[in-house]
Amino acid sequence: MKNKATRLTGVAWILVAVFWATGNLLWAALPQQVVSGRVTDTNDNPIPGVSITLTNSSRGTQTDLQGAFSLNAQATDTLRIAYLGFKSLRIPVGTQMRFSIVLEQDITDLGEVTINAGYYNTTRREQTGSIARVTAEELERQPVTNVLTALQGRMAGVSVVQRSGVPGNAPSVQIRGQNSLRSGFGNSGNLPLYIINGVPIDSAPLNSFSGLTSPNIAGIDPLNTLNPANIESIEILKDADATAIYGSRGANGVILITTKKGTGGKQKTRFNAQVYTGAGVVPRKLDLITTVDYISLRQEAFANDGATPTQTNAPDLVLWDSQRYTDWQEKLFGGTAQTTGVNLGISGGSETMRFNLGLGYQRETAVFPGDYLYNKFTANLNLSHNSRDDRFSLQFNTSFGSDRNRQFDGSSFVSTGLSLAPNAPEVYGDAGELNWEDSSWTNPFSTLYRESEARVQQLISSLSLSYAITPNLEARLNSGYTLLHSNELVKQPLTFYNPTLWSFINSRSLHVGGQRESWIVEPQLIYRNSWGKFNLDALLGSTFQHRKNTGLNMVGIGYANDQLLGNLAAAEQLFVTDNTTQEYAYAAGFGRVGINYARKYYLNLTGRRDGSSRFGPSRRFASFGAVGAAWIVSEEGWMQGLKTFLSFTKLRGSYGSTGSDQVGDYGYLDTYSATPGGGGLYPTQLTNPIYSWERNRKLELALDLGFFKDQLRLSSSWYRNRSSNQLVGYNLPAITGFTSIQANLDATVENTGWEFEASTNLRAGRFNWQASLNASIPQNRLIAFPGIEESSYANIYKEGESLNIQFLYDYTGVDSETGLYTFKDINEDGVYNFDDRVRVKDLTRSLFGGLRNELSYGRVRLDFLWEFVLQEGQQYYPGIAPGRLGAILQEDYERRWQNPGDVAEVQKASQTIDASRAYNRLLTSAGVYTNTSFLRLKTVGLSYELPAENWGLNSCVLFLQGQNLLTFTRYRGLDAQSPGTNLPALQMLTAGLKLNF
Template identity: 30%
Template sequence: MRSFLLFCLFFALFWAKAAAQQQVTGKVTDPRGEPLPGVNIIIKNTSTGTVTDVNGGFTLNVSGDNAVLLFSFIGYSPAEVPVNGQSKIDVTMKEDLQNLDELVVVGYGTVKKSDLTGSVTSISSTELKAVPVATFDQALQGRAAGVQVVQSNGVPGGGTNIRIRGTTSVSASSEPLYVIDGMLINNNTSEMSAGGRGPSLNPLSTINPSDIESIEVLKDASATAIYGSRAANGVILITTRKGKAGKASINIETYYGSQQVTKTLDMLNATQFAELVNEASVNAKLAPVYADPASFGAGTNWQEELFRKASISNYQVSIAGGSEKTRYALGGGYFKQNGIVTGSDFGRYSFKLNLDSDVSKRLKVGTNVSYNRMSTNGVLTGPGNVVQGVVTNALMFNPILPVYDPSRPGGYTFQHDRRDAIANPIAEAKEYEAITTTSRVLGSVFAEYKIVEGLSFRSSFGIDALNTKSNTFGPNFLKRTENSKGEASVTTLQALTWLNTNTFNYTKQINKDNSFNVLLGLETQKFRNESVNAYAFGFPDARTGWHDIGSAENPQTTSNGELQWSMLSYFGRINYTLKNKYLFTLTGRSDGSSKFSEGRKFGFFPSAAFAWKVTEEDFMKSVSAIQDLKFRVSYGRTGNQSIQPYRSLALIGALGQGVFSTTGQEVIRGREPVSYPNRELKWETTDQLNAAIDLSILKGRLDFTIEAYNKNTIDLLLDTPIPYTSGFDNTLLNIGNVRNRGIDVAISSVNLDGKVQWNTSLNVSVNRNKITNLARKEDVNLGVGGNILREGEPIGTFYGYVFDGIYQTDEEAKNSPAIAGQTPAAGDRKYKDINGPAGTPDGIINDFDRTIIGSAQPDFTWGLNNNVTFKGITLSLFFQGSQGNQMVNQNRGDLANVNGKQNVLAEAGLGRWTPENRSNKYARALATANDNVFSSRFVEDASYVRLKNITLGYNLPGAVLKKIGLANARLYVSATNLWTLTDYSGYDPEGNAYGGTTNIVGVDFGGYPQAKTYTVGLNFGF
């Protein structure tokens, strides 16, 4: 009887629970009736949920009559539907055309897009994935107004130069601050690279682009002042993928592609070069060098030998899901890019975990951690080496000579026979090893506690740990190692940054017309690195390489170094909204940095912003043509502390040369001052005024944002000459000002939204850079590519003689001004006699005849993206360009110098001046020619229009997906750098051999060309 009663009780409880549950089915579609697979559906206030299948259908067991279903999907407005006893619920989700309720990440928080008072541009993961790239910074090019991204070379894993609203510094860094999931990233190459004798590291190459969910670019002072002393160059906020409540999803992304050089230069072949050499010798009254030029035929095409078709591949797997209380995202990937230059490649393994959990109604905890390991095999491609780089050498090397010479050690032709300094580029590329391996752990943990309603406290601790090892080896049979008889080096670097951030956040809705949000924070950060460099000369056995550096015959002194810096910061922000029309933001941050002098370590960086949502006014309610109109204005101050530590101190180092002891039997190494102290050293400070209009019309189909800004950088950190009586020739001073003024325009449109959907986005950036004050009134000659710093001119100004053609007769040459020490004749170059000391032509070509001959600053840059969708077919076309900038083609110093000592461009060699071919562009062939002065003949228009990417994709239909058991699948083909329109004669109008510097810009000198890439990809999920 007792058992029977228990059974009845259990049955009653079960029946009551079953009766309280009901099964709800339905379908989710878009406004055109097309099914939406992958829509997240959650029962409100529970962890129960599901996702729609390939046909947009779903089934869910619901308890209680008051249950509410929450529908969410990227690109669509969220929907909230009460069940009310319904067994079938069909939902049509509306496209979020305006995205005004979309949350935008800002410093230490988020804000609705409609409530932004600062200048922020958002870039989605879809845009980032449109172009196959090794690093995410490469994918930013042309995506945001006011953000100039220059791909200075095509080195696998190589970096870019990013300038947000112009260059603000000449000695400190002009790169933006990067913040990844709240962690402030150190992107200072000199602090985060092993250096030594190997290839330099792009710190951003350790970040996997596939882990990124979105990027926000903060541009004006209102948006950036919360980061204070590091925000003068703008801030790039990176948010990685996070899990969402609902059914676990597995996604796999992969592509494979082929790369090739976008362009080769037309050089003289072997016969043509031999003819040029003979003519140059005869014109110099020397005997011809080659008896039968025609016998050499075409000879060796050194570019074909150096460049190769190279593969690029990417494989990514991610798993995401969770409940309403705990969410997770886990991913891993492998990326491999072989370089188009023989001997170069880049590879990266990556792992990422994001996890957050609501421990209780008040406490939330979480962590995100990533591990990336990358390896770079570099080649010598740029200036500054003993040999000027394999690309330059391939252009200049004698085409008569073969690549290989079996009679020599190593089996390669040793060197160019017309100029001793030119090494065999194939031997250097294949045999000189320079391998850098880097491991980076980037992660943080956080806890967020809700103290009372509206008030929360959040504390996080993050680390950025980097370990780099760089190994190089050059065997003794290379030209580069001719004097050292073989060389090897091993360099290691350990760098650690830790960051602790603590914030209070209080939000209060006082009444329907007044609300505010207050953020208060305390942040501490510390960085330390330590490096060791061992290298040696003399390796008679090339088999051991760097693996046995101790076996070298001539070991060198081992060196090591370490540095550290720390910061302490206090910051706060107040957002106040009045009647949902008037938005006010006040921000302030006080930063203290160990890099600066006592008494000047702290700086305060405030900002204020106001926005007026005009469309919320009563008089705008009847204006149906305008959906959104907002005016924004902001003013604030930010700083720059991106200099090496200890620059304010008097440092002591070892004597460059030792001194003999009193007995003369030993050398004593003493100590000496190595830097002049500056007790007044402080921040660079940038003040910025920003005014903007946001406009949305035609029911959100056409959006405009127009912004004007004025940035003034004062207390410019500049290496400045000081009197030699100090014992030094220069020191770092706060002397100089730079101004950037400009306009950013962003336009997006929905052109078609029927069966064929067509969206367009355009951004245009105009910036005017000007040095308004320098430490001295005379120019600062930077010594490279004619670059100078001059008050009243922009950074990137070129200075030199004005090329005026070719002397056509000896009489003209005799009666014309000439450079001192030269006696020109017919066929030689001539230059304009601009003025003498009195400001008038004086018949002499000297320093007074040099003038400004160009600028690397563009008139404007732009990006244009079109996306077309028809059923499952998608087509995207992304154009990007720059107009009005000029480039110093430093290669022309050799490649247009027809003296017969190196190979030259076919245009110059075949078009050279002769009595029968009176060229006014290229000089005569002359073996003794020594005219290579820097002039306007080196400066070219580098404007370009580039089809950066074209992608054609196909999304498999629901019926097919259902049969093969997939939630989604997309197949696509893509081409990058497919077409470029430019008048620039070099490899690439973007190329900049000195891309890592701030003040030397627009100089092309033997850089690594960019690649044209074709890829095929497949993305699918379960």
């Protein structure tokens, strides 16, 4: 593959050189002229920042504060004038040198706001694929650590789940469902492709010994190093037409992140500053049992069992104070998290050079007791340059982010706070040390003695060079480099352990280190031309990428002094648990042809030939492609009579295939590891050189409508994605000496669904109202898996059902005579047989979306977003059965069985084996699954723009922002979004000031 890549590179650059030389001659023959002008609204007010581009090239400029502009153009060029909230214009240049342009307000950006489609740009009116977009205005004031959490409820087909309220946690992101059978940490096969300014980012969570930031996947999200205030827009590519040009990398959708750019021309240098501060708390606490009722319940359990309380089996009744009550929720996670953020920026330049420089700092404490802290520093720089004749342009972006995280996932504090007896002992003894009263008491505050700190630094840089060989042909070179360095240190002194349980434990330190380094180069040729009503936009390019990941994990055990913890030279024993280096190479050739006729018939053809080092030599290359088409029906002559009502109608559709190589490196090889002490090698993996790419075939049909001059816009789409040739670790019998081998399974996963979007924008004098609604109705099914009954996947998946299912016991209620939970078709042999789980429950979201409103009057603006999810899930039940040592919910106490003949919902208080078995089966039965849907006021913001013109400021805005302020749900746990004992998403309230001058 290396030789092929070299030949492709050579051919590409020979073509560029030939076109360059030929283009210089052709260009020289075409006369250039400087055109200038001024852009105003209908009241003759200048409009700064208006985009002025040439329709057949990427060259352009922006108007300055007085609405003025100038650029080089030819008589055959056409000026394209576009600005958000105003109707766009196209004006032929001809012989005119000076333009006075008046823009009319438009309630829609349907036609002219540029949308990033990856290797090319399009507009909402002209796009043939499915692309969702969120702008900086919706992102920049949210005090989030990870920018992806700001996308919740804002995009159809994009499911974002925040697993924890601990800052820095890695959210779960799925675009139109789960495609792969693989799941879990790292390359799960379902990760989207993240592109930042043209540079792909490895988004797999980083390994963590302490479980930092993610209770479900032990890892740290590398995207935390991005600054949300520096992001201009986020586009998400969903269907085949939008993603096929990325080939195998776009199988699970593509997330394009574009950072802010500088402004130049005649505008003066601009400064901006944003400062905010706020606080966050856990939005909901559970109604746990009181001490009086708890003591009564425990005594009732001993009476039901005919047993006697002792110091061993009932310290809470015999040893502990029966009058003491502690709300452990308040003590363990009832604090207030403080957050502070500062963002500074400067932008400016000249007619040929523009720059944007930004700095950011964020700090957030925890709701847990103790000195837990998360802080982040970011810096970013954008440089843009174009020659005076606009033939050459340069774009350079670089960003650096540094995270320091001294928090932990918090699940231990949350679970302990929900299960600890209300009369448990005080946490500290007379000497101020942790109180270890007996072996039944595990003091949760021992975690305070465990120190952990994770540091992540990431550099992302990109350079794009372009040269207009002729007015219609452009050569472009995109390149990028990323470097991520991470390390984590966890210190566990002797005081961390309970001495009554651990008498032979030594102090230890855990060390995790890793580095990810990647570069990419993409030479391209772009051709644009028009012949009457026929327009052509073609792209030819190639990709060469290399990635190298290294990891080193060590454990030091036995330190003479806690002050030496972390110094590996002072450890009595040292173990290396991981020392790996993995390299990944990727090469591809791609092309696109975009055709439109009369701006009403559109055809988009894309293709890509991919090569990946993750497959054997005979299976490395595969081809992917797609076709997308759109018909703007409202442009037909026979539709003109309906335009006063139905102002816009577009039919579009796409079909194509993408692939996936999201498996580990070197999976096709026999691999060996060294034995300790250098005694030799032992095999760790079997070879399989013939497994190959997953295939994801995507189909979409859509209808876009505009009513009343596009004051109301509706869009609906139906999609079907089928992923086959599944790449999994195929389980092997133990006799082989290996647990699995990488292989392709003849299984097919199907995701179908409907997506709906509606938006409106009404203006009346100084009042403006914008509203948008999105809703998704997804369905996921395993439509084929031959031989699943004989495979190890029979206990996980089922043909015809979703991948997100649970096999459950069939719950039949509480027996009125015995007082125990009962189940249908259970083999009462005391063994938990999986075959007894006859009920199947689908936990896939059946509906999700969001409703956003923005109202403004004069200088005051109010915006809010409601997120809604329709789903089923596991209702919260304490991990301890009624009557055992530990707290339960007050409502369970009041609904328990007490006497024969009672019709109850909660089984009797008991500590017997039968009662424990019945309760454990309940937790894996249909009896605990219920409607866990929720409606949440995700964000609400209120801002006021002060009349700061007299102060020499362009703008001064005061804002108040709230997150997760209200939630309506039947779920009785802490957070319906992430059931269980994770720290819920915090209820945050922040206030800030934003200045532009």
